Amino acid sequence: MQSRPLGSTGIMVSPLGLGTVALGRAEGLKYPSPVRIPTDDEARALLWRARELGVNLIDTAPAYGLSEERLGSFLQGERGDWVVVTKAGEEYYQRYDFSPDSIVRSVERSLTRLRTDYLDAVLLHSDGVVEAGAGADEAYDALARLRERGLVRAIGASTKTEAGADRAIERCDVVMLTCNEQETAMIGAIERAHSRGLGVLVKKPLGSGHAGDVARGIRFVLDHPGVTAAIVGTTNPDHLEKNVRAVERAMGGGAS
Numbered sequence: 064m065q066s067r068p069l070g071s072t073g074i075m076v077s078p079l080g081l082g083t084v085a086l087g088r089a090e091g092l093k094y095p096s097p098v099r100i101p102t103d104d105e106a107r108a109l110l111w112r113a114r115e116l117g118v119n120l121i122d123t124a125p126a127y128g129l130s131e132e133r134l135g136s137f138l139q140g141e142r143g144d145w146v147v148v149t150k151a152g153e154e155y156y157q158r159y160d161f162s163p164d165s166i167v168r169s170v171e172r173s174l175t176r177l178r179t180d181y182l183d184a185v186l187l188h189s190d191g192v193v194e195a196g197a198g199a200d201e202a203y204d205a206l207a208r209l210r211e212r213g214l215v216r217a218i219g220a221s222t223k224t225e226a227g228a229d230r231a232i233e234r235c236d237v238v239m240l241t242c243n244e245q246e247t248a249m250i251g252a253i254e255r256a257h258s259r260g261l262g263v264l265v266k267k268p269l270g271s272g273h274a275g276d277v278a279r280g281i282r283f284v285l286d287h288p289g290v291t292a293a294i295v296g297t298t299n300p301d302h303l304e305k306n307v308r309a310v311e312r313a314m315g316g317g318a319s
């Protein structure tokens with residue numbers, strides 16, 4: 064897979080990202096079947112396979128339970144090979160605090176858990192409400208100060224509403240939005256973000272596993288020119304490989 068620029072950040076990412084919520088948490092997922100958290104060996108093998116297939120983008124969050132901590136251990140010695148996106152504002156699990164102090168403390172904890180001295184991107188992990196108000200601006204100011212200190216390369220938001228996306232577009236480098244064949248309301252925001260030079264990450268590209276046809280679902284997302292990468296959650300290396308092949312076909316390259 065050919066890497067592409069994450070908006071104007073100077074960061075190059077694969078068009079497929081690995082969503083890692085199920086590396087750290089089994090609760091609260093809207094997947095079709097119950098989640099079994101992979102063992103350390105399985106998780107290491109998944110990451111190794113991802114790198115081998117050309118995936119360099121990982122999405123995690125403090126709200127994903129042990130995901131950051133486990134990634135910190137698995138990525139030791141190969142941090143520079145990965146683009147790590149994490150979040151701030153939601154703690155495990157559904158405990159929200161978007162105050163500037165809490166955002167800074169959250170980023171400091173993420174750095175420790177991920178065993179790194181920089182994060183490629185930190186996104187406001189929105190509850191769907193804060194994103195449209197002044198609370199979001201204060202959080203973005205806090206993230207911008209962390210960016211100035213070199214602890215964070217890019218700042219952004221994972222939003223749930225158009226108003227929240229538009230506010231983030233004004234202030235951020237990256238937005239994460241839901242888009243799949245069943246949920247298309249954010250397509251306008253994707254286009255606006257792209258036209259303003261932001262990187263656009265799509266969450267739930269397979270409708271949290273409810274997409275009928277995986278390859279068609281991936282193509283639907285990547286056919287939107289504003290989308291930088293689809294973040295697909297999987298713990299299954301065979302699914303990962305199928306997703307990579309689907310991305311390659313959607314982008315007009317690679318074998319079937």
Ligand code: NAP
Pocket residue numbers: 081082083084085094095096122123150188189221239265266267268269270271272273277294295296297298299301302303305306
């Ligand atoms: P998703 O990527 O749309 O779907 C994940 C589901 O699809 C899992 O059940 C996975 O199961 C299955 N799957 C993946 N590839 C498959 C394949 N080739 N064949 C069959 N099934 C396949 O949903 P998501 O995980 O909810 O969203 C993606 C990522 O976005 C998350 O992991 C997370 O990183 C991020 N996200 C962020 C937020 C937020 O910031 N608020 C919210 C939601 C999601 P297997 O493990 O069995 O493959």
